[in-house]
Amino acid sequence: MLLPLLALIVRAPWSDAWSLVSSETALTALRVSVVVSLLAALLSVLLGAPLGWILARARFRGRSVLRAVVILPLVLPPVVAGIGLLAALGRRGLVGRLLYEAGIQLTFSTAGAVVAATFVSMPLVVIAVEAGLRSLDERLEDAAATLGASPGFRLRHVVLPLLRPQLVAGAILAWARALGEFGATITFAGNLQGRTQTLPLAVFEARQTDPGAAIVVSLLLVALSVGVLVAMRDRLLAR
Amino acid sequence: MTRSSIAGTCIILALTACSSAPISGGESSPQASELTVFAGSSLTKGFTELGADFEAAHPGATVTFNFGPSDGLAAQIDSEGGADVFASASQTWMDDVAGKAGITGRTDFVTNELVIITPSDDPAGIGSLDDLASPGVQVVLAAEGVPVGDYAREALTNAKIDGAVLANVVSNAEDDAAVVATIISGEADAGIVYVSDVTAEVAPGVRSVEIPDDVNVIATYPIAIVDGSSNTELAQQWVHFVTTGDGQTRLVGEFGFLPAA
Numbered sequence: 001m002l003l004p005l006l007a008l009i010v011r012a013p014w015s016d017a018w019s020l021v022s023s024e025t026a027l028t029a030l031r032v033s034v035v036v037s038l039l040a041a042l043l044s045v046l047l048g049a050p051l052g053w054i055l056a057r058a059r060f061r062g063r064s065v066l067r068a069v070v071i072l073p074l075v076l077p078p079v080v081a082g083i084g085l086l087a088a089l090g091r092r093g094l095v096g097r098l099l100y101e102a103g104i105q106l107t108f109s110t111a112g113a114v115v116a117a118t119f120v121s122m123p124l125v126v127i128a129v130e131a132g133l134r135s136l137d138e139r140l141e142d143a144a145a146t147l148g149a150s151p152g153f154r155l156r157h158v159v160l161p162l163l164r165p166q167l168v169a170g171a172i173l174a175w176a177r178a179l180g181e182f183g184a185t186i187t188f189a190g191n192l193q194g195r196t197q198t199l200p201l202a203v204f205e206a207r208q209t210d211p212g213a214a215i216v217v218s219l220l221l222v223a224l225s226v227g228v229l230v231a232m233r234d235r236l237l238a239r
Numbered sequence: 240m241t242r243s244s245i246a247g248t249c250i251i252l253a254l255t256a257c258s259s260a261p262i263s264g265g266e267s268s269p270q271a272s273e274l275t276v277f278a279g280s281s282l283t284k285g286f287t288e289l290g291a292d293f294e295a296a297h298p299g300a301t302v303t304f305n306f307g308p309s310d311g312l313a314a315q316i317d318s319e320g321g322a323d324v325f326a327s328a329s330q331t332w333m334d335d336v337a338g339k340a341g342i343t344g345r346t347d348f349v350t351n352e353l354v355i356i357t358p359s360d361d362p363a364g365i366g367s368l369d370d371l372a373s374p375g376v377q378v379v380l381a382a383e384g385v386p387v388g389d390y391a392r393e394a395l396t397n398a399k400i401d402g403a404v405l406a407n408v409v410s411n412a413e414d415d416a417a418v419v420a421t422i423i424s425g426e427a428d429a430g431i432v433y434v435s436d437v438t439a440e441v442a443p444g445v446r447s448v449e450i451p452d453d454v455n456v457i458a459t460y461p462i463a464i465v466d467g468s469s470n471t472e473l474a475q476q477w478v479h480f481v482t483t484g485d486g487q488t489r490l491v492g493e494f495g496f497l498p499a500a
Binding site for chain 1 (some may be wrong): 308310311314379382383384385407408409410411412413421424425426428
């Protein structure tokens with residue numbers, strides 16, 4: 001597991017490292033990456049948490065099918081996810097066509113990169129929230145209900161506080177996944193500096209012209225991801 | 240329960256993260272009749288069909304291809320090897336392999352030209368190269384460093400419209416195949432690719448607009464046997480086949496390439 005990381009560190013052109021990291025390409029890609037991954041993590045929580053709740057609590061036929069569909073983007077090759085997004089939301093896509101007529105084009109835009117990253121990240125939140133809710137003692141909610149607490153009150157004061165560790169873990173995992181997203185992004189949102197070129201795309205492009213820069217930018221990405229995951233460690237252990 | 244499911248998620252994450260890594264040839268034990276050809280992605284269609292011809296003419300021989308942007312292939316050969324033959328869309332990347340991995344028998348075997356493609360319904364009304372500079376036209380080029388991307392920028396510079404067109408670029412694609420895919424899907428208004436990219440399959444999905452000869456760029460494709468090839472005899476036969484033999488005839492006659500000068 002550590003070998004590729006060590007190799008990157010050994011192979012990095014350290015003498016030029018600072019100038020490569022602070023190059024306009026790297027800094028621009030870093031900015032796009034941070035914006036896109038944070039927005040994707042936020043959207044993943046906003047959309048994924050209710051979905052996780054439905055999967056854990058609602059009783060209806062076809063729930064396991066819904067779960068499979070919701071989690072699918074996680075196991076799909078990202079490029080397939082990108083092609084699917086194009087077919088749905090591209091300017092000639094099923095829904096994208098209507099958006100385009102209304103003056104909204106997601107492809108080749110930062111919003112499109114956020115959509116691609118959210119699509120592949122959201123399942124992580126769904127899984128975390130569903131698992132959290134299932135391990136939650138429903139009698140606590142029932143008790144609150146018998147004490148006259150409204151559903152909104154129960155959600156805010158009973159369920160959400162108990163669910164916090166899973167929500168936070170899901171959000172951080174989603175953020176980390178969004179940070180590393182490549183295939184769906186380049187397929188759906190394209191590769192343009194300052195707009196959709198995130199760090200992974202910058203690495204891919206630099207690899208062709210400047211391998212040293214690719215390694216340094218890779219390490220920048222690794223450092224960010226490690227930071228994210230270390231931040232999560234305490235959440236996982238805190239019970 | 241919760242903890243283990245999150246751990247499981249981490250494992251899934253780790254597994255999916257490595258699924259996109261390219262795998263180069265040469266993993267199985269080398270057999271006398273196996274040939275691995277690394278070729279620029281513009282050769283995908285032509286070489287794939289020539290491979291079947293070659294196998295038919297050489298019983299027992301198996302040709303395996305690794306298609307991709309020439310620059311990426313050169314980097315793979317330089318660091319990992321695995322190629323018996325390298326066919327590049329530009330001299331630059333053959334020079335690169337010559338200097339690092341080492342090659343023999345280098346020959347130019349075909350040339351190629353650039354062409355503008357638009358979706359078949361031409362949403363932006365592209366009639367000439369200059370139209371790519373019109374405000375609001377969504378242009379897709381291959382990224383810098385990728386041969387067809389560099390050639391396209393050279394042609395735009397020749398036409399003195401590079402500044403305006405580059406401002407219209409909405410994506411720098413991985414290679415010519417990605418540009419073609421984007422245009423066929425109608426997601427962008429115009430792209431610049433090789434004439435040979437507009438194959439019989441592609442032609443119905445796109446509209447071609449010629450680039451004037453005085454600004455167009457001629458790409459010359461070199462082919463060579465990579466040092467350390469486990470099967471130089473078969474490699475030589477392949478190079479001969481596409482340079483002067485039946486392969487050359489089909490590349491020029493059917494797949495839109497031009498003969499080498």
